[in-house]
Amino acid sequence: MSYNAPVKDIMFTLTELAGLERIAALPGYEDATAETAKAVIEESAKLCGEVLAPLNAQGDRNPSTWKDGVVTATPGFADAFRQFSSGGWQGVQHPLEYDGQGLPKLIGTPCIEMLNASNMSFALCPLLTDGAIEALLTAGSDAQKQAYVPRLISGQWTGTMNLTEPQAGSDLSLVRTRAELQSDGTYRICGTKIFITWGDHDMAENIVHLVLARTPNAPEGVKGISLFIVPKFLVNEDGSLGERNDVHCVSIEHKLGIKASPTAVLQFGDHGGATGYLIGEENHGLEYMFIMMNAARFAVGMQGVGVSEAAYQKAVDYARDRVQCRPVDGSAKQPVAIIQHPDVRRMLATMRSLTEASRALGYVAAGHCDIAQHHPDAATRVEHQAIYEFLVPIVKGWSTESALEVTSLGVQVHGGMGFIEETGAAQYYRDARILTIYEGTTAIQANDLIGRKTLRDGGGVAKTLLSNIGETLEALRAQQGTTFALMHTHLAQGQRSLQAAVEFVVANAKHDPSAVFMGSVLYLKLAGVVLGGWQMARAMLVASSKLSEDPSFYGAKIATAQFFAEYVLPQAMALEVSITGANGSEGVLALSESQF
Template identity: 75%
Template structure:
């Protein structure tokens, strides 16, 4: 159950596909070149492999526990979190002004992948803290920033997101938590929030809750939501901790997976009201919360890649040692390890290709984010912002969907032993299952892709990506060999399928929204397949130029891309048919409510 970070693959993607040397030309990132990335990733691999990975299985067997309002985390987590903070890992991509390392998202993303692959339950705490940091950086007052950001970035305090209530899940218009102004700049917050990741724990001395609530004069619906900072312990003017605030954990959930991560029910204001501080302006809370959610959604996409990588490594190790049956081609008289069997090879190649493709897309998206935030030219920033925002729901939705498939294949490779908890394969399968649900289900990501990311800009961002895919397709024609021919054929067909669906969405979103949104998740999956296939094509081109330098590594890159072209990209055509066929969309709604 060990985890070894795929450093060589990560650095290949950072260098060849995401172009870190270009990112290093941006203001503020001058020292963040490939050598810097290699040094940071080497240290991250050591920390995650030696400290966090050994705690993963223990967290599943001995999860967080609640008693009398307090949560005790898995043995070893508290000490690991202390080392995480001291190592500076919470602050990798946050501003140096508040104690961070101010490195690009492109370098932070593989660090985040390693942490989630090593220990998904542990990594959820820093993920939510990152979201709180981003919201404060964007909308927090100078006083709130100075008081809270250094401790959050240092990993001494942690952050949470408090959106969901018993009656208000994805529909935040139903939020009922109240915030009463006190006349001194503070608010008294009261209400119940559920599904709060690391809402209570013993790993840090303070927890900074970011809470959606309504003021008494707020309009109805989502336009009346504000965002408040509610600390577990009040913070004195000198930075020391004061009295306990009126926010308490009344229970934690018992879950299918990520068991070491405490998912809390928090009660605010049972004893007079929890003191809170307005972040930004009243009634703009949803806008600020989306900053947290976008950061978290990208992070959850990376979690999908991480779990897939961990499941793949476990399956490969098992397939190389498990002896079962003679080879079907008669090449041996005795039983062989199962990696010799064609269908096991197919499963492992599928796991590998999906994981590598998703990693490449996520890292490329991270580079777009860096350019969007740091380029000196406004038009450049705007173009890369649009591309990054288009890619976020795909990275989140597609990477998490495939993580379930990859983890499931991992169980299948293990056969009956995969159903036994001791192998660890089952834990990855259970852990992966939440990823398509929290921080917005796959359907919510798909709705975002249709409405905000395709229809709203008339498909402009999609057209930019399609034009870039065309350039890659053209480059493939300049190379001979079966991998290039297969990739050219299937990426071309996939590109056409994606273009047709984008046109269909633009033409029908207003005219026939039920038809479009019935096919929204297939559209997201189609985009995921084609965009990751595009990255695999770019990897194929890059690897072919360097093959002589390292036949084993670059030859494997070429073979994986070849497999992706032949076995995964053809799925795009079927998805297109299910989306644009009028009868296909009618069939989604063909059964009446009473017929279900």
């Protein structure tokens, strides 16, 4: 498979929409200039295009294997991981004091996108390691940070997240893995964890498992969960590796997609108990794990962007080459490339516009995160942290739902050949299918968006974003031409629809929660469509001001935004009607249990 990173599109989004210049003005980010960003992105693009993308199909056809307790990665992956690690890519957005590069999340985000576009199975290993690093930096002791973080950043070791158990999927109150305090201050960990991404492999010297478990006298439910470091190999005081810990991979799953990524069943304590080290305080594990989960959820959203871009590129290449049928307008007497047919153009434009909108929304969210972490003013940090937290479930939920549509359209553009594995279109579709499920399903993201992000402040952050959309609408109104008028019309209606949905959620959540939460996924999609449309409108305004500099590139930006306005934004009104329907929860609950 081939992949050419859209460097110019990425730089446009970073500089014109996500505010890279403002990020570079923050304390500690002075080196994060556009020149630095471009240099980093071009080098990442080279690694992704030349090293990782060629391994993508190989990983699908020759996935990771398990034999006698040993997991072996797809041939070529270990060498690629060495190149990834030696290039410092794991540490792009991690602190200098732990041997990271100290760059902002806004520069790290396109690197995540490109990594996943080129090889999602491979990219999952660094994704989980990033989450482990974030959790340790936030909640680990100084000794734990010094012992683990530099080696995770260097790629000597990788990290995992261990939440799920056979009886405890999304409901973590059911976690049964046990942790018993020992006389030396360590804990004895016993239990089974499933769905552990890259839970075992041969690409690194050690694997650092972050494990949720219960101590004997812990409170019931999620309040009684603690978080532990359980390394595959114990770590000596000098940082060298000691004896093998009592954690073993007893099998790996056989999956629809992301086949090269070993999804492990891990058994802790079959031979007396695995040694674990408490992170932070007992019974605070879930709040620490949420740090890791939020980092992973944002990254999964960028996985959606990456696989969408890859599927789009493949579909365009095929549509340019595949000759079938004469054009419907009679402009040619001979069959033409299918890219000349209107419905193929519609599909390709849908793929392109959804990808660009979700990319913009993700990058903008990353910019808010950087401001929240580094702005000198406390009130400003709080404001932008709230916006970032509001956007994370939308980035995760809407971008991955969009990826399902984009990759499905990629198969459709190929026609019958899309159903044939050798073309590669089907792999993107299969790989994308997990994105709306792991790290919290779309429904879980939607419940989070309503319960924690909209109701918590009475819709305050949502109203701030709606006000910001209003500023863009004023800028559109000041422009001349049908294109701007169309964008204004559809974005204004989208703004009204989202505002009506926010008001409905706030007004009805207490007295009719079923009515509100039955529409939670629709609410998330509505937010994605409108906020994505807002970014496309902003892109249109910038592109129009620069059109003479590069008519082809900026003209494409305007045309893509126009398509989004006319074909995607009108969905907002229908979503609003479904969310705020007059019959409350009656429709979804009309069928009794026995009638299904």
